[in-house]
Amino acid sequence: MELFTPEFGLVFWMFVAFLGLYFILSKFAWPFIIKSMDERAELIDKGVAYAQEAKKQLDNAKAEADKLVAEARGQQADILRDATKMRNQIIEDARGEAAVEAKKVAEAAQLSIEQSRRESEKQLRQEVSVIALQIAEKVLRTRISDDSAQQELVEKYLNEVESKN
Amino acid sequence: MKKVITALVAVVVLALMVWGYTDAAHHREEAAGHSENVEAGQQAGDEGKKLDIDVKGIIFDHLGDCYGWEVPFSHSKRIPLPIIVKGQDGWHVFSSSHVTGGDTFEGFKIAKEGDHHGKVVEVLADGTEVRPLDFSITKNACGIFISAIVVLIIVFSLKRWYARNGMKAPRGFKGAIELVVDFVYGDTIKPIMGKDAPKYGPYLLTVFFFILTMNLLGLIVIFPGGANLTGNIAVTMVLAVMTFLITNFTGTKHYWLEVLWPDVPLALKCPVPLMPLIEVLGLFTKPIALMIRLFANMMSGHMVVIVFVMLIFIFTELFNVFAGAGTSVLSLVLSLFMLVLDTLVSFIQAYVFTILSTMFIHMAHVHEEHEA
Numbered sequence: 001m002e003l004f005t006p007e008f009g010l011v012f013w014m015f016v017a018f019l020g021l022y023f024i025l026s027k028f029a030w031p032f033i034i035k036s037m038d039e040r041a042e043l044i045d046k047g048v049a050y051a052q053e054a055k056k057q058l059d060n061a062k063a064e065a066d067k068l069v070a071e072a073r074g075q076q077a078d079i080l081r082d083a084t085k086m087r088n089q090i091i092e093d094a095r096g097e098a099a100v101e102a103k104k105v106a107e108a109a110q111l112s113i114e115q116s117r118r119e120s121e122k123q124l125r126q127e128v129s130v131i132a133l134q135i136a137e138k139v140l141r142t143r144i145s146d147d148s149a150q151q152e153l154v155e156k157y158l159n160e161v162e163s164k165n
Numbered sequence: 166m167k168k169v170i171t172a173l174v175a176v177v178v179l180a181l182m183v184w185g186y187t188d189a190a191h192h193r194e195e196a197a198g199h200s201e202n203v204e205a206g207q208q209a210g211d212e213g214k215k216l217d218i219d220v221k222g223i224i225f226d227h228l229g230d231c232y233g234w235e236v237p238f239s240h241s242k243r244i245p246l247p248i249i250v251k252g253q254d255g256w257h258v259f260s261s262s263h264v265t266g267g268d269t270f271e272g273f274k275i276a277k278e279g280d281h282h283g284k285v286v287e288v289l290a291d292g293t294e295v296r297p298l299d300f301s302i303t304k305n306a307c308g309i310f311i312s313a314i315v316v317l318i319i320v321f322s323l324k325r326w327y328a329r330n331g332m333k334a335p336r337g338f339k340g341a342i343e344l345v346v347d348f349v350y351g352d353t354i355k356p357i358m359g360k361d362a363p364k365y366g367p368y369l370l371t372v373f374f375f376i377l378t379m380n381l382l383g384l385i386v387i388f389p390g391g392a393n394l395t396g397n398i399a400v401t402m403v404l405a406v407m408t409f410l411i412t413n414f415t416g417t418k419h420y421w422l423e424v425l426w427p428d429v430p431l432a433l434k435c436p437v438p439l440m441p442l443i444e445v446l447g448l449f450t451k452p453i454a455l456m457i458r459l460f461a462n463m464m465s466g467h468m469v470v471i472v473f474v475m476l477i478f479i480f481t482e483l484f485n486v487f488a489g490a491g492t493s494v495l496s497l498v499l500s501l502f503m504l505v506l507d508t509l510v511s512f513i514q515a516y517v518f519t520i521l522s523t524m525f526i527h528m529a530h531v532h533e534e535h536e537a
Binding site: 009010011014021022024026030032033034037039043 | 241313324327363371398402
């Protein structure tokens, strides 16, 4: 049958067309296309690998940062606690020192008061004896002549004054 | 707007059909006188109604090759193609329009009957018809060149994209082509052939795209398509021979050792070379299977579609125009289904041819270390 017998002319043209097509494509097109596709596939693979690596690094950096923050928080708390302690200590120390100083001042004051009291006592005694002598002089001038008993009385009173002080 | 265009097209087609029917009826009446004597001679004892249309002839005309390319809605007009023949007195080149009408030109005509039915024959002085050396650009030859050009355009458009855009992935049609290239090369040829893939990849990709383009062009009914290319045994034979040549000329020593001295008990190959004989036979059956598989698949697809369409005319002849019109709905639905199926078959057969060629070529490259 005609369908099953290859026609020579057609075989020839098919042969020509196919060989022509093959040589043109295999020389100018297929290697280039295959190379381009392979290169792109490689690029995409590399890109994905790079992105994964970058993500991993990013995750690591985040964890590191969190750790640093936590550490810093701890240090901050420590520092604050130390500072409070130190403040209390300083206040305490200051208080103690102030008390000691105050006591010293008070003692010094008491001492000087005592001293000045003694001095004024001494002075007063001298002044009183002077005054008493003057009074006695005046009394003597008026009444000395008559009464030695009265002199004795004056003496007695003077003693009394003295002992009273 | 779309609906209006669709309606217009439908009306035009219907009008043409009606015109065709009435025209045909006229012709039949006129030709009634002539055909009676012819038919009377042809069929003695033929019972029932004899069909006016030559169903088998039409089907085989459509499946076969011809000089000149048919145009829609005309039986006589053809796109002329060059006829190149070497007769008794040397080469002749002329347009097919000189002979498609049945005339004789420069001593050549298209045979109406006999062994060379439908082919250009040379009419010798004594009236005998002999077949000259025929290198005509027939419809199929022209279709082959159109397919080759389509493949070139498609592949080079993809290449140009890569040359211009570098690493950017192609979009649209080029993206689809790239997908197919990747499917055939990256997912089929490369895994099978391994390091040999870059060497034979271009051949196999060319085969795949050429067959696919020819298959799909064959499904388009008007001019650039419509030639039953891969359903023609000459075309598939050339492709199969190519694979055969590559397989056997690039085969390794080990491959020939396996063919001529296979690893079987000595009794099977020594006194009577039974196994080597089978292996050598196998060398030829493999490409022949490739040839027949593609040819038969594509031809049967075309044939079924044509038969469904012919049903319309058979029913019109047997009954009347209305029966034919009713059949046409069913026929068109079935034809459409077959064409859609053929689109799938086009791809599958191109792929099967490629993958089998890949495996045959790869099997010829056995090395010692591959031995199980």
